[in-house]
Amino acid sequence: MNFISDNAYGASPEILAAVMAAADGTAVSYGEDALTARVTARFSRLFLRDVAVFPVVTGTAANSLILSALCPPYGAVLCHEKSHIAVDECGAPEFFTGGAKLALIPGDGGKLTPGSIDTALRNFQSGVHSAKPSAISITQATELGTVYRPEEIAAIAERAHARGLKLHMDGARFANALVHLGCSPAELTWQAGVDALSFGATKNGALMAEAAIFFDPASARDFGLRRKRGGHLVSKMRFVSAQLDAYLEGGLWLRNAAHANALAKTLSGGLSKIAGVTIPHATEANAVLALVPDALAAKLRDGGAKFYDWSPSVEGRTLIRLVCSFATPDADVERLLDVARS
């Protein structure tokens, strides 16, 4: 019963098979191969416009490289105070941007709003004493398992662009958000004003594959140089591209995400009926945040469940995070609920 993270699971068989298949013969290295070209074409079709696509192997790389292209060293990136870029990447955005600041914004459900952005922007003086606000980064789905609706994104994008800021979306769990909303990839990104997307696949069935996607390819002109000097240009790129290709093929990515989301819904629904449990945010993607009595948390662990304490215990209850993945067995959810109810 592993609910620690969606990266605790291996990889989808289809993706593994694609990696195997990609090993045959020779190929041009450093991303100039046919498979990588096919992946770019796929993404362009998926997003209904020409996009620039840069496969990498970690979400931190995708996020940080994109932010370095959107925000100058003397700039600031506005983001949620609990966002992955702020608390889980050991300063990678600061490193890649050359020292830009992350301006941390609080907000319910892991989300930014036009209002909270306005408040944050007021903390920046004009002139040269404050860093220059240059980008906003939102996470879709959020770290708390909630999802931005396209109109919420559009409102943030409007704020951003009116002030000359770019909008980045950390889509480590983009598929989970998309499946929840039932809208198109285009609607959820550039049509709502997103400038660049970290498109995640690793957490949803790939071995290690993400893509930095720019909706205005011209803005990515020098991005390849950034990727290379970050050590993120894999020489045998076909092995990354093969993963992305299989991930998108025939809707595998959406099926995987639908599975994970459904389990999370079941889990969330089940837990919410247990005495003393509060589900503080809507369960919209594949993560369930639950405020549970410490005794219950202990019981779950004794029963074999693995999960993460999101916050330390307060007044006898702890906010735990349970993440379902593309490969989490249905039975694990039932078993965990059984333990919880017992």
Place this chain on the structure above:
Amino acid sequence: MNFISDNAYGASPEILAAVMAAADGTAVSYGEDALTARVTARFSRLFLRDVAVFPVVTGTAANSLILSALCPPYGAVLCHEKSHIAVDECGAPEFFTGGAKLALIPGDGGKLTPGSIDTALRNFQSGVHSAKPSAISITQATELGTVYRPEEIAAIAERAHARGLKLHMDGARFANALVHLGCSPAELTWQAGVDALSFGATKNGALMAEAAIFFDPASARDFGLRRKRGGHLVSKMRFVSAQLDAYLEGGLWLRNAAHANALAKTLSGGLSKIAGVTIPHATEANAVLALVPDALAAKLRDGGAKFYDWSPSVEGRTLIRLVCSFATPDADVERLLDVARS
């Protein structure tokens, strides 16, 4: 007939199989898994001492991260003017170190010598106006297909340590060098004075797997933080470790390198007998540098051979580079020589 680079080929079946096998079940992410621990133990046995091992997916990452640990931002790294870190990594060492300098040193066969190092060091003033020489980086096997003997390395290490510099070895083709020399991994590294090694596997049969290895684990205390903020901590690390594990298992890495080296030897020997061809350096690893008449280069390409022009044509001859890999068919070498002789 692909002799462009050893990264043009796919991956060894044993390594692919290991990746498949690693996909089962759940594992702790971010390198805390059992397979990664096993790989570290393997390397420690291999090198006859406890070593700190950090798997990453590119040689540029391994090199640059190590250099950032060995050289402060105000420091300088001495390296060959044709070394990969100097000419092929788009400034990654400068990026990761925070702006250290590479001091470029000329030298026959892609090698540094105590003498050339002394000359380079004399260019640094004491005081604060010059960057502080902090590390020396050598490539083993070199970019020109030659190999440092242990005593050559020891002489360089002595120079380095006497001046307070650390010695890094870029071992993207470490296996090829080792097989050529027939010595032990320990003799070729820390016993000769190497402080840290970029241990390459990608070019010699892995999909994407390298390891940053520190022979004094204490010196790598904070290296994990550097790897993480560089975006190089793969979440499903088992898929990288599985490659390294299979690579080392049962001597696969040495067999792969022996194959590549043998082909290169055959190629070099064959070409050297053709009129107008000069082999400027001993063929000690898996790359053949050959000065060939431009007409011959054209004939080879017309005949279906792919290779890289190392230097532009001078007086009717071009220095071409032909690289053999773990998977290059024997027949390709024969065929290329047939074309050349025809």
Place this chain on the structure above:
Amino acid sequence: MNFISDNAYGASPEILAAVMAAADGTAVSYGEDALTARVTARFSRLFLRDVAVFPVVTGTAANSLILSALCPPYGAVLCHEKSHIAVDECGAPEFFTGGAKLALIPGDGGKLTPGSIDTALRNFQSGVHSAKPSAISITQATELGTVYRPEEIAAIAERAHARGLKLHMDGARFANALVHLGCSPAELTWQAGVDALSFGATKNGALMAEAAIFFDPASARDFGLRRKRGGHLVSKMRFVSAQLDAYLEGGLWLRNAAHANALAKTLSGGLSKIAGVTIPHATEANAVLALVPDALAAKLRDGGAKFYDWSPSVEGRTLIRLVCSFATPDADVERLLDVARS
């Protein structure tokens, strides 16, 4: 009636005279001159131990360079959320450290406490996902005109050192704090556990002169290289050192600070008696933060007073900051109070 900042005023006549005098003849450049050596000796006597002294011309340079020596690129500096390094230096600490994070801590009166530091440290996970807490920076006197007592500093230093962090003091207004407390420079710094001090002179009578001071000279071994590559090694250093020399000579620095502090006390006392005015923090140095009715703020400005709005108006009152300097005329304070009372 200029109360905008203490840097609105020129320079003390004694310091100007010293600059003139320093212009005669030739001197060794880049800080190897006799005057600079004299200044180092002076500081060592002042602090009752050998210290390493690096004159620079801005407080931002002193702060950022010191932080780059105390905190690695993958580290974090804990500081008050309103501190100068956090809000007024356009990301200089991030730039000089190579991308370290500032962890912003709230707190009354612009101060950190052991408790608020503990809370902040709990936000850092162990492992590699969080930046590594490496230094604490406190401002003395604070941006809000309050002063840390030696025992408060010692309690913070104890916390810092127990966790392996270094303690930096931004002493842009060190003289004002010292004069308020009446203790010795040693008691206020290294004897309380401070590792490095940005010693300010510019705001208190110099033209442009600050000193980065390390209480353990060995820890500053490579600091000169950092200063040089930051472009902060003034070639004709004697012109900076002459300022510091005259500043310390015969207690000028303490007289200047005493003047500024006394005026601030008068100002604060006078304002506190006016209806609707609140002085939220003790006036311990040369800055007065006052919460004043907006009408009063307007009246003061109409009457010719210049000052800074520290926070935007809330419920009809604005927090204004009035700073007195070494050269603020006594009459200006009286006049401002007259206007206020009228």
Place this chain on the structure above:
Amino acid sequence: MNFISDNAYGASPEILAAVMAAADGTAVSYGEDALTARVTARFSRLFLRDVAVFPVVTGTAANSLILSALCPPYGAVLCHEKSHIAVDECGAPEFFTGGAKLALIPGDGGKLTPGSIDTALRNFQSGVHSAKPSAISITQATELGTVYRPEEIAAIAERAHARGLKLHMDGARFANALVHLGCSPAELTWQAGVDALSFGATKNGALMAEAAIFFDPASARDFGLRRKRGGHLVSKMRFVSAQLDAYLEGGLWLRNAAHANALAKTLSGGLSKIAGVTIPHATEANAVLALVPDALAAKLRDGGAKFYDWSPSVEGRTLIRLVCSFATPDADVERLLDVARS
């Protein structure tokens, strides 16, 4: 007899007087003062167009900040292998640019030429493996005491702009070059294609004052942020601007440079007549490079002359550098020549 460097001397009386005068009263800090505005206007008149002017206190700051605006982190700056930015700034350009490379180009007399630039550019591959050539930096007057003629600069600028590179001029000794050529500041800079200039005053009579000048003010939009985060925005900026104002007033800068140049000419002419002395480059500015017998060098030093050994002794002769300044006494030159001849 101090010929070590032009920064060994103090400052012109007119400049010292201006600093004194600037100390009166209050002024807006951080460069928003009237004197700084006057300096910008002066430079705009001087260069016959609107220019953006950013006073700083060191040449390293001016150079590095400008290069960071002209060259991205993944870029390369082409410069002479003996240029100040390459050998005397401890990696400041690498630091400020965020890790860009300096591509070192050899060349007679410390000069770049279109031909040597072409050769250097051929070393850069297209694609992502090489850093992107982004700027060229030339020194005027050069470190070897030679001067670029406007048409030489124009030829370099043409090369630069045709390839999308920007042209920077390190004008630490701009006045000396200008006086030698007798042309206008505009002819020597933007009319010849220079994009940005480090305008030096320190070596030619100021205490510490340089200006980063952009000939297209639009290109300097964010430069103020860079200066601030580099710690190079002096709070009491009037004390820097006062120096620049007096420096330009009434042609002081040109008189100072003319004095230095004339002495250098005398020195060069005198030395060239001494047996065994070779003057390898034309003496066009205020520095004399002379290849002298080691015995002569020793005799000069015994006679009280101070100067710098530019290169180590080869075959009994050493290349020494003798620099004359705005304040070098005529008698010192005569005395040195007397010693040399004796």
